[in-house]
Amino acid sequence: MIEFVDIRKEFSGKPVLRGLNLHVEKGETISLVGTSGAGKSVTLKHMVRLMEATSGKLLIDGENILELDKAGLAKTRMRFGYLFQGAALLQWMTVYDNVALPLRENTRLSEDEIHERVDAVLEKVNLSEAAEKFPADISGGMEKRAGLARAVVTEPDILLYDEPTSGLDPVTSRTIDRLIFDLQKELGVTSVVVTHDMISALTISDRIAMLHMGTVSEVSEPKEFLKSKNEVVRDFLDSQCISPKFFEEFPERILS
Amino acid sequence: MFIREPYECPECSNLFAKWGHNGLAFCQLIGQAVILNVRAFVLIPFMFKKRIFPEVSYQLFFTGIRSLPVISVVALFIGMIFAIQTGLELQRFGQEVQVGGAVAVVMLREMGPFMTGLIIAASVGASIGAQLGTMTVSEEISALEIMSIDPIRFLVMPRLVGLMVMMPLLTLYTDVLAIAGGAIIGVTQLGVEMQAYIDNVVLYSENKDLYTGLLKAVVFGFIINMVACHQGLTTTGGAVGVGKATRSTVVISFLVILITGFILTKIFYG
Numbered sequence: 001m002i003e004f005v006d007i008r009k010e011f012s013g014k015p016v017l018r019g020l021n022l023h024v025e026k027g028e029t030i031s032l033v034g035t036s037g038a039g040k041s042v043t044l045k046h047m048v049r050l051m052e053a054t055s056g057k058l059l060i061d062g063e064n065i066l067e068l069d070k071a072g073l074a075k076t077r078m079r080f081g082y083l084f085q086g087a088a089l090l091q092w093m094t095v096y097d098n099v100a101l102p103l104r105e106n107t108r109l110s111e112d113e114i115h116e117r118v119d120a121v122l123e124k125v126n127l128s129e130a131a132e133k134f135p136a137d138i139s140g141g142m143e144k145r146a147g148l149a150r151a152v153v154t155e156p157d158i159l160l161y162d163e164p165t166s167g168l169d170p171v172t173s174r175t176i177d178r179l180i181f182d183l184q185k186e187l188g189v190t191s192v193v194v195t196h197d198m199i200s201a202l203t204i205s206d207r208i209a210m211l212h213m214g215t216v217s218e219v220s221e222p223k224e225f226l227k228s229k230n231e232v233v234r235d236f237l238d239s240q241c242i243s244p245k246f247f248e249e250f251p252e253r254i255l256s
Numbered sequence: 257m258f259i260r261e262p263y264e265c266p267e268c269s270n271l272f273a274k275w276g277h278n279g280l281a282f283c284q285l286i287g288q289a290v291i292l293n294v295r296a297f298v299l300i301p302f303m304f305k306k307r308i309f310p311e312v313s314y315q316l317f318f319t320g321i322r323s324l325p326v327i328s329v330v331a332l333f334i335g336m337i338f339a340i341q342t343g344l345e346l347q348r349f350g351q352e353v354q355v356g357g358a359v360a361v362v363m364l365r366e367m368g369p370f371m372t373g374l375i376i377a378a379s380v381g382a383s384i385g386a387q388l389g390t391m392t393v394s395e396e397i398s399a400l401e402i403m404s405i406d407p408i409r410f411l412v413m414p415r416l417v418g419l420m421v422m423m424p425l426l427t428l429y430t431d432v433l434a435i436a437g438g439a440i441i442g443v444t445q446l447g448v449e450m451q452a453y454i455d456n457v458v459l460y461s462e463n464k465d466l467y468t469g470l471l472k473a474v475v476f477g478f479i480i481n482m483v484a485c486h487q488g489l490t491t492t493g494g495a496v497g498v499g500k501a502t503r504s505t506v507v508i509s510f511l512v513i514l515i516t517g518f519i520l521t522k523i524f525y526g
Contacts, residue, residue, distance in 0.1 A: 048402050074404040088399035090391075102403040104307055105410075154403075 001026040001190055002047065002158070007056035009042055009214075016042050018214035019056070029184055029191040030219075031201035033236065034211035040194040041085075043211065044160050047192065048080050049073055060158075078106060081151030081189075085163040087143040089135040095146045096122070096131040102154050121149045125179060141172035145179065152183055159184070161193040165200050173197060180204050198240045202226070202247075210236065223247060289486035293478060296412040296485070303417050308409070315418030319380050323426060327375055331430040334371055335359055335437025343446040352446040356453040357460030359438035360431075364465040365525075368431040369423075370517055373476035376423060377509035381484040384415055385505030388488025389498040397489060407489065416481045423477030424470040431469065468524045475520065476513050483509045 002024040009017040016039045024030050032040045045051040046058060049065060057064050065076055089098045096118060103114045122128050125145040130138050135146070144164060151159060164180060165173035181204045184191055195201050201208050201222070208225045210218040212232045220228065226244045228234065243249065268274040303312045343355040388411065391397050400407050435457055442448040484505045491501040 045398075050398050050401065077402050077404050080402060082399070082402045084395045084399060086394055088395040090396055090399075101405070105403065105405045150399075150403075 001061060002192070003057075003059040004043070004046075005057040005059065007043075007046060007058060008054045009039070009046070009051065010054045016214050017046075017053070020211075020215055022209060022216050022219070024190060024192060026190055027188055028206040029193065029204055030207045030209055031193040031195055031205040032209050032211055033195060033198065033201050035236070036196075038211040039214045040211050041162055044162055044192060044194050047158075047160060048077055048082060078154065079157045081154065081156035081159045083144070083147045083151045083159070083161045083164055085166055087135070087147030089143060089146055089150070091135050094132050094134055095127060095138065095142075095149075098135070098146060099149045099153050102150065106154070117153060118149075121153045124152075124183070125149045141168050141176065144168065144176055148176075148179060148183070152187065155187065157189060159189050159191045161191065161195075163195055164193065165195065165197045173200060176200075177204050198237060198242045202242070285486075288490070289482050292408065292412060292486055292489070293416065293482040295408050296416045296481070297478075299409050299413045300417060302409065303413065308414065311410075311414040312417050315414045316421060318383075319376065319415075319418040320422035320425060323376060323379060323422075324429070326379065327372065327426055327430055328433060330371060330375055331368075331433035332437040334367060334430075335363065335434030335439075336441045338362060338367070338434070339438035339441035340445065343441060343448075347446060352442070353448050353452050354456060354460075355438060355442050355446060355448060356435070356456035360435050360457040360461045361465060363431045363434045364461055364469045366469075366517070366521065368434065369427045369469050369472035369476055370513065372423060372427045372430045372473060373480065373513045373517075374510060376419070376426065376477070377480045377483075377513065378506050380419065381480040381505050381509050382502050384481070384484035385488045386498055386502045388485060389491035389501035392489055392491045393494050393497055412481070412485045412489075415485060416478070419477035419481045420474055421477075423473040423480075427470060427473035431466075464524070468520070472517060472520050475516060479512050479516060480509050483512065 002022075004020050004022040007017050007020040008015065016037075020039070020043060022030075022043075032043060034040050042051060046053055047060075047065075049068075053066055056066075058066050060076065060079075063076075065073070068076060089095070090101070093101065099121060100114050100118045103109055103117060107114075109117070118131075119128070122131055125148055127142060127145050127149060130142055130146070135143055138146070148164075161180065165176050168176065177200050180191070180193070183189075184204070191204075193201065193204065202225070205222055207219055207221055209216050210225075210230065210233050217232050218225070218228055218230045225233065226237065226242070226246055228237075268277060302308060339355050339359050342358045343352050346352045346354055346358070388397070391411075397407050397411075400410060439450065439453050442453045443450055487501040487505045487508070491497045493500070
C-alpha cells in the first residue's frame with residue numbers, strides 16, 4: 001500500500017535519508033524507531049509531502065505521490081490522518097471546533113451531522129467533557145487525545161503518528177497506546193508510528209522498523225525484533241532496558 | 257504549499273559568485289512573498305462564504321477598531337507638532353494663517369498614510385508575523401495543509417482584507433484628527449481664527465491629495481500583509497525564530513513602505 005523506493009533526502013548537502021526502502025501493507029501498523037536524527041520524522045513527513053524528497057519514489061496504492069500536482073496532492077492528503085508531536089491544535093478554537101474543522105472545510109455535512117460525528121469521536125477518546133475548552137486549558141495528554149480525535153474524525157485510510165507518547169508520563173503514555181490500538185482495531189486503518197518509546201512500539205505494532213543513518217537497518221515483528229542480533233537494535237533495546245523476555249514480563253498481556 | 261527549504265547559497269570562494277547566489281536567494285524571497293499575497297488577493301471573492309466571513313470580520317475589527325486608540329493619540333499629536341513647527345516659522349512672516357493649509361496638504365499627501373502605515377506595521381503587522389510564526393513552528397500550518405485546508409484562504413486572505421479595507425479608513429481618520437490637532441494649536445497658540453483655519457484647509461487641499469493618500473494607504477496595507485504573512489509562514493527555529501520573524505516584519509515593512517511611498521509620490525507629483 002505504501003512503498004518507499006530508494007528515497008533520498010538532503011538538507012544543505014547533508015544526507016538524512018540515504019536510499020530508504022520500506023513497504024507498509026494495507027491495514028498493518030508499523031512503528032519506525034531509531035535514535036534522534038535517524039530520519040524517522042522526516043520519513044513520516046515525506047508521506048504527506050510536508051517535505052520533498054531529493055530523489056526516489058513514494059508509492060501509495062501504486063501512485064507516486066512525489067509527482068502529484070496541487071489538486072492531486074490535496075486529494076491524497078484527505079486519505080491521511082496525522083497526529084503531530086505537539087498535537088498542533090489551533091489555539092484560538094475550542095477542542096470541539098478543532099475536531100470539527102476538517103469536516104467543516106472538506107465535506108458537505110450539515111452542522112447536525114458534524115455535531116454527531118465529533119461527539120462520537122470525542123467520546124471515543126474520552127474528551128466529551130473538555131469539548132468546549134481551549135487547547136491552552138487542557139493537559140498534554142488531553143491535547144494528544146484531541147489531536148487523535150481530529151486525525152480520525154474524517155475516517156482516513158492511513159494514520160500517521162509522530163511521537164504520540166513523547167512528553168507524557170508513563171501512565172498517560174499507555175492510555176494513548178491503548179487508544180491507538182483500539183482505534184486501529186476498530187477502524188482497520190494502515191498506521192505508521194514514529195516513536196522512541198519501545199514499550200509503545202512493541203505493544204501497538206504489527207512490525208517494527210529500525211532506522212539508522214537514513215536507511216532501514218531492520219524490519220521485523222515485535223517478538224523477532226526483541227531477539228534481533230543487529231547491533232543497532234540491541235543498543236536501542238538495551239538503552240531502554242527492554243529484555244528479550246519483554247512479552248513474558250510485561251503485565252496484563254499488553255493491549256491484545 | 258510553502259517552501260520550507262529556501263534557496264541555499266553554496267559556499268563560494270569567488271566574491272561575485274557569492275553576491276550572485278545571495279541575489280538569487282533575495283529574488284526568491286521577494287517572489288514568494290508577492291505570489292503569496294497575489295494568491296490571497298485572488299481569493300478575496302470568497303470572503304463572504306459562511307465559514308470565512310467570521311474570520312474576515314474579526315480581522316477588520318482587530319485591524320481597525322483595536323488600532324483606534326494608538327492612532328488617535330499619534331494623529332492628534334503629529335498634527336499639533338507639525339502646526340507648532342510650521343506655525344512658528346510662518347509667524348515670522350506674518351503668515352500664520354496658512355498653517356491649516358500646510359498641515360492639511362502634508363497629512364493628506366504623505367504623513368497620513370505614512371504614519372498610519374508605520375503604526376499598523378508595528379502593531380498589526382508584528383502581531384500577524386508572530387501569530388503565523390508561532391503557528392508555523394508548532395506545526396499548526398502543517399496540520400492545516402494535511403487537512404487539505406489552504407492556509408492562504410484560511411489565514412492570509414482574511415488578514416489581507418482587514419488591512420486593505422482598514423488602512424484607507426484609518427488614514428482618513430488620521431488625516432482628520434491631525435488637522436484637528438493643527439487647529440487646536442492654530443487657534444490657541446498662533447492666534448488664528450477657527451474659520452480662517454478651516455478656509456485655509458479647504459483652499460489648499462485638493463481631491464488629488466486625498467485620493468493619492470488613500471491609494472497609498474491601500475498599497476501599504478497590501479505591503480504589511482505581504483511581509484507579515486511571508487515572514488510568519490516561513491519561520492523556522494522555535495521561539496527565537498518567531499522573535500526574528502516579528503522583528504523582520506516590522507523592519508522590512510517600514511523600509512518597503514518608505515521606498516514605495518517615495519515611488520508613488522514621484523509618480524503622482526514628480
